[in-house]
Amino acid sequence: MADQHILDALYATVAARKGADPDTSYTAKLFAKGTAKIAQKVGEEGVETVIAALAETPDKVASESADLLYHLTVLWADQGVKPEDVWQILAERQGISGITEKASRKGD
Template sequence: MSKDLNTDAVIDRLFETVASRKGGDAAESYTAKLFARGTDKIAQKLGEEAVETVIAAVTKDRDGMIGESADLIYHLLVLWADAGIRPEDVLAELERREGTSGIAEKASRKE
């Protein structure tokens, strides 16, 4: 792996590729097929990948966890694109929370 890997750039490029598949040919693109099947299916796939990531973690399967994490992030990007959310929207929220304790941040949320 390159030590100059820019995580934001990788996520942005992948997101743009994912978003460009919306409305595409479902016979030619798995991503286009997910979009065509709708939000419920995209969310289901995200949940499946989350479970697979957790299983890899608890079984101490490092390589499995890396692969499943990649699948999880990919499906999260598909869900974001489906909902009109961009990576920078989520990064702005993470930045807003940075430096705030988890307990204080959770207490500040509206019930």
Template sequence: MSKKHANWKILDDLYDEIVSRKGGDPEKSHTARLFSRGTDKIAQKLGEEAVETVIEAVKGNRDKLVSESADLFYHLMVLWADQGVAPDDVFDELARRRGISGIDEKKSRKG
């Protein structure tokens, strides 16, 4: 298995673990606690992690950027799971956009 493929498996495994925590004990699982607080709190945490990721990038702190990026992926996947979006849904959308310029893709969404 290539390292690239193994890395995508980590994301799939993380998503599966997140989904398994839905309805779990919020006293024993941070993920279950996020789910119990609802979509607004999950989205807020995702926003906070996005800001923290940007701050570390602007500071040029690579190690903290890596750490904050991992937090960002995790919270994004919690939001996906909350909304019934699977990683494959997002990967399929990325595949659909492959070979289309970003400018053309954005134009196709208007209207």
């Protein structure tokens, strides 16, 4: 599988688990616990990634990043956000100064 498509494949697997048995699938268990639990896991994994970046090895950062991306795809599926929705926004932002882009957002 091409590296650039790994998140698309992960998302497809995650989305397919949405109706699975929570007793046999960790992903299904997250869906069953609801959005608040899924969001909590994204936050936890984000913090663990930051801690790894500050105090651990690059391998640990990569491992924590994989956990973060997995939980983020669960959140996307929970919210009906498809990877291509995110890729489209990233493509639109490509080549735009980060300062200019942030200034264009309301409330930031």
